[in-house]
Amino acid sequence: MSIRPATNSDIPELSHLHVQCWRHTYGDLLGKSQLERVTEQASARFLESELQDTGAMTYVVTEHSAARSPILGFACVSPAREELPECCGEIKSCYVHPDWKHTGLGHRLFSHATYRLQSVGYANAVLWVFEENVPARCFFAAEGFLRRGDSHYIDSFGVNEVCYQRDLTCL
Secondary structure, eight states: OEEEEOOGGGHHHHHHHHHHHHHHHHTTTSOHHHHHTOOHHHHHHHHHHHHHOTTOEEEEEESSSSTTOOEEEEEEEEEOSSOOSSOEEEEEEEEEOGGGTTSSHHHHHHHHHHHHHHHTTOSEEEEEEETTOHHHHHHHHHTTOEEEEEEEEETTTTEEEEEEEEEOTTO
8 A cells, every 4th residue: 555645647646536536435424416426527617726726735546656656545634624623634535445444454554644734734634524424424533533523514415514523742
């Protein structure tokens, strides 16, 4: 396994993977019309903005370090978007190809993301997850994240998101 910073040339493959992961992960949580709005074009715009944001970092994980090795997952980290009292970084997204779930790849990528936030000086990391996404919430809890009281409703998807946080000073 190899983890490296994402580049603009990765965007088409990342966009495809992003949509694949959404459809696999949220197929039972969201309606068909909601999932149809998650397109490779919309994902590409999101990823382009992440790569242009000087405060954000996007990482990809591949099976091998070779240049043409397929991307199996990615994580985006940045300063926290929400107004939080603590010095918080945020894991904005972390997705692994459905065929690579439960292989340790997600743990490795997620650990890399949290260590990167710590290495740039964040004392805490937060993330937001759909409240009904129980497998992801269990994964985040196993990674040392605790649920905060924060939540908000996302009208466009008709779901509630909850916030999780981890102290990074003890890594």
